[in-house]
Amino acid sequence: MAALHGDPPPIPADTPVRIYSMEYCPFAQRARLALTAKGVKFDVINCHLKNKPKFLTDAHPNGTVPVLLHKGNVILESEIAVEYVDQVFPDQGKKLYPEDAAERAKARVQITFFGQKVIPQFYKALRETSDEEIGKLLDVLERWVEEPLRKQGTPYLGGQDYNTVDINTWPWLERLDARVQHGAISLPEERFPNLVAYIRRMKSTPGIAELVHSAEDYKVAFDSYAKGEPNYNYNSPHPFYEGEVKA
DSSP states (O other), X not given: OOOBOSOOOOOOTTOSEEEEEOTTOHHHXXXXXXXXXXXXXXXXXXXXXXXXXXXXXXXXXXXXXXXXEETTEEEESHHHHHHHHHXXXXXXXXXXXXXXXXXXXXXXXXXXXXXXXIHHHHHHHHHHOOHHHHHHHHHHHIIIIIXXXXXXXXXXXXXXXXXXXXXXXXXXXXXXHHHHHHTSSOOOTTTOHHHHHHHHHHHTSTTTGGGOOOHHHHHHHHHHXXXXXXXXXXXXXXXXXXXXXXX
């Protein structure tokens, strides 16, 4: 889809939420997963993240996605967006955060450590692709995903059903699965029986499956990043905006 310029059209009257997004941004995917789990209709505007449209930089001082627009409120940052969606649509769809305070705190801790340990190493292994960095990635996956699944004995990181823990971690595990399918990373089932089963389960879970991209889609996205010319909107049905082209 060719890039559009200027401001996006008004939010449709029957759509309570608009999200400024990017098709392959895992942080933006968190917000889309949360809205989907809640059964909230939402309007997606994808943005070029190098030549950023003015409406994105006006909404977010860092010009990053996601940005949620809801009833005049502008909600920034992915974890905050997930929590906001759960709180303002309490009677719709799936409850994303546990009611029990201790369980809610435990969920936040799981998300925090995944963000501190797994996400940085995922990107390091993606950039450097060395056996050493991939080995470090496997180590943190074992510690922060495989072990919790084994100890909990539950089908999801969030428990018997998926919740905010899964929504906030799945985007990187989906991309990990794509790298495994590309042959870039080996995820031996004998070492990661619970993680391998979890990935299969998540890809067929209603509310998750609808937003899963194919390994081929990710290959195009990853290859374009490696060339320094990111294809931000490959195979996306949503409107795509960039900043004004300067003469």
